[in-house]
Amino acid sequence: MNAKQTIHIHLISDATGETIHLLARAALGKFAATKAIEHVWTLVRTMDHLDVIKKEISDHGGVVFYSMSDPDIRAAIEQFCQQQQTPYLSILDPAVRTLSQVLGKTATARVGAQHKMDEAYFNRMEALEFAVHHDDGQAMSSVHNADILLVGVSRSSKTPTSIYLANRGYKVANYPLVPGITPPIELMKNKDVLVVGLINEARRLSQIRRNRLESMNAEENMEYADIRKINDELNQAIKLFKEQGWPIIDVSRKSIEETAAEIINIYTQWIEEKT
Known part of the structure; x- marks a missing residue:
């Protein structure tokens, strides 16, 4: 053959x-x-x-x-x-x-x-609007209306995963962990919102961030892509996730679809345990 x-x-x-x-x-x-x-x-x-x-x-x-x-x-x-x-x-x-x-x-x-415009269609449109309004830590005061909150360091696929999940009908917010800024933990503690921590390999994050800086002609901010600082960010993020009991997903070698599928599985199990 x-x-x-x-x-x-x-x-x-x-x-x-x-x-x-x-x-x-x-x-x-x-x-x-x-x-x-x-x-x-x-x-x-x-x-x-x-x-x-x-x-x-x-x-x-x-x-x-x-x-x-x-x-x-x-x-x-x-x-x-x-x-x-x-x-x-x-x-x-x-x-x-x-x-x-x-x-x-x-x-x-x-x-x-x-493709009919039924209730499911309008729910997806509402979820997409929600994801856009709650992207990158925006509108955290209304995060309690979310189904899922994604938390992770910069460039850990939070936004594309949120949009993909929204297209599946889930209301998803995401929050970036930024060095030196304390996340609003109290707003994240809601029994009706599943919080998932996203991490990525330090070397992959460094390369992704480096490429982004170069595309923006912002090479003077290369500290953002420094692998030692990224390791510190990841360690702090993992520590936070474990302290709060949030499930952790390593997105390093996963497509957006695979990450979303894993989140959906966790969410489904979480809902079943609640009921």
């Missing part, structure tokens, strides 16, 4: 394409050192649009992943791929078939149904 290092992937969706893109990326992550050239086609709802896509598939080959509610367009995609001998997969079909068997009913063919 000859291993390919580059592959063309055609992602065809009648909605935003977000779901199919995430699933394709997850699958590609299982194949190291493989470069994917993505051809993303969204809001595909006419045969004319599909004709343009067919030419791209014919020119580049590869594999086709699609999510399509319209049975005629779906059939046209499958027929064309069979003619071209191009591998294809309706990426949601396995999950839909399983749910259909368990629920004992067929799926409804509604375009973009997962």
Whole structure:
């Protein structure tokens, strides 16, 4: 079997394409050192649009992943791929078939149904607004309204993790630990808010901070990236987290998604223990 290092992937969706893109990326992550050239086609709802896509598939080959509610367009995609001998997969079909068997009913063919503006959608929007207003230690007087409070030294992925969690519907605030400034512990002590401490490897933090200073043309503040001072910051942070009994997550070799998943697991267990 000859291993390919580059592959063309055609992602065809009648909605935003977000779901199919995430699933394709997850699958590609299982194949190291493989470069994917993505051809993303969204809001595909006419045969004319599909004709343009067919030419791209014919020119580049590869594999086709699609999510399509319209049975005629779906059939046209499958027929064309069979003619071209191009591998294809309706990426949601396995999950839909399983749910259909368990629920004992067929799926409804509604375009973009997962993006409907329901209560969950508005809860996510509210959570995103909350995360922005409570970023980097802002509005700590109302932190009691949060589900989760992330605490950590500078550049420990607090903000991106907060935004990611907000997109999952969690109200998240974050607070930066700054040398010489005493954190408002009393405001953080709330039985209805889960506080999580984030840490990062000293060497990685030093490099991240150094890159940030250089991008800002602020090399005169290189003390901020001094590894000895960073070690002191981390030691003080860990001491605080342990004193307060807060769970600690090392984000050093984790993606934002992995860190968020770990926080969600901790939060779920914390909620169960409370009830």
